[in-house]
Amino acid sequence: MTHLVQFPNLGISVEINPVALQFGDFKIYWYGILIGIGFLLAILYGFSSCKKMNINKDHLFDAIIAGLIGGIIGARLYYVIFYPGDKYLQNPMEVFNIKEGGLGIYGGIIGGLLCGALVAKWRKMRVFAVLDVASLGYLIGQCIGRWGNFVNQEAFGCATNLPWGMYSDRTAEEVVGNVHPCFLYESLLCLLGFILLHFFTRHLRRYDGQTFLLYIVWYGVTRFFIEGLRTDSLLLPGIDLRVSQVLAAVSALVAIVLLIVFRKCSKLSGCGSRRVMEANGIQLEEQSEQFDSGAESTILSGMSAEEAAQQLAVRVKKSADLETQDEEAEEEQTEESEEKTDGSAN
Numbered sequence: 001m002t003h004l005v006q007f008p009n010l011g012i013s014v015e016i017n018p019v020a021l022q023f024g025d026f027k028i029y030w031y032g033i034l035i036g037i038g039f040l041l042a043i044l045y046g047f048s049s050c051k052k053m054n055i056n057k058d059h060l061f062d063a064i065i066a067g068l069i070g071g072i073i074g075a076r077l078y079y080v081i082f083y084p085g086d087k088y089l090q091n092p093m094e095v096f097n098i099k100e101g102g103l104g105i106y107g108g109i110i111g112g113l114l115c116g117a118l119v120a121k122w123r124k125m126r127v128f129a130v131l132d133v134a135s136l137g138y139l140i141g142q143c144i145g146r147w148g149n150f151v152n153q154e155a156f157g158c159a160t161n162l163p164w165g166m167y168s169d170r171t172a173e174e175v176v177g178n179v180h181p182c183f184l185y186e187s188l189l190c191l192l193g194f195i196l197l198h199f200f201t202r203h204l205r206r207y208d209g210q211t212f213l214l215y216i217v218w219y220g221v222t223r224f225f226i227e228g229l230r231t232d233s234l235l236l237p238g239i240d241l242r243v244s245q246v247l248a249a250v251s252a253l254v255a256i257v258l259l260i261v262f263r264k265c266s267k268l269s270g271c272g273s274r275r276v277m278e279a280n281g282i283q284l285e286e287q288s289e290q291f292d293s294g295a296e297s298t299i300l301s302g303m304s305a306e307e308a309a310q311q312l313a314v315r316v317k318k319s320a321d322l323e324t325q326d327e328e329a330e331e332e333q334t335e336e337s338e339e340k341t342d343g344s345a346n
């Protein structure tokens with residue numbers, strides 16, 4: 001089934017089909033493809049960050065696989081637990097029927113982080129450093145994955161008169177007029193969050209886990225406001241409160257408190273604030289330079305490659321001379337000590 005999606009005030013109209021490929025009765029949906037692309041890009045980003053974060057790639061891969069499994073289970077359980085009515089009590093086997101939809105992003109985050117962190121601990125990794133990388137990966141996945149909601153025309157908001165209001169056959173079933181494109185809000189905010197936290201992690205991070213706490217605050221605030229616009233939110237049993245909104249507010253507040261508590265912490269194992277890295281004895285990454293006759297040195301600015309090579313050679317020679325002098329001084333001290341010992345023995 002295709003959807004005609006319109007942004008009337010912008011003059012945009014596009015027809016989309018949730019099915020990307022079909023072979024007989026077997027269908028491949030855009031939702032799954034987009035989730036897969038987001039997951040793959042998140043993995044690639046994580047691997048590219050391993051050197052700067054001092055994380056073992058093989059061990060990180062183990063944590064990622066565990067996080068993937070835990071994320072799927074957590075997302076499904078979250079949806080089933082807070083689903084209104086007794087559908088899953090009446091037919092428990094429906095819990096495993098995820099083809100019909102029913103995954104909660106917060107359950108996926110919690111399950112993924114929990115299982116990934118347990119494996120990271122088992123593999124003797126720095127868990128909080130791994131969480132920092134994972135949080136950035138989550139932002140990548142969420143940024144791309146939300147476009148799956150657009151293709152399926154789901155997770156939209158209430159009616160709006162804003163210029164970018166969206167309209168389709170699916171939105172018309174529940175809301176009169178244009179609606180908030182919540183998928184777009186969350187996708188753009190996740191992209192902005194990734195850019196800011198990536199820069200923070202590389203240059204300003206003071207301790208392992210700080211990026212993770214900032215991610216919790218960023219996504220918690222983002223989700224709190226977006227969830228208030230949606231029409232399909234899960235509610236707490238017996239209480240007219242949106243589950244994700246409550247969870248977003250609580251998690252953001254807890255993260256803010258922890259950021260205040262650990263504000264003087266400076267226990268870092270990878271990239272971050274240059275001053276904190278030096279205090280922790282972390283060697284600053286220096287690019288290895290190959291001196292070409294026509295190249296300009298980036299290590300010793302203002303010198304040609306040949307001059308820079310000569311300067312480095314002089315420094316190496318001085319270092320070698322100092323080592324030789326130290327060895328000669330030690331030998332002289334040893335000889336004097338032996339002479340004194342012989343004299344006292346006589």
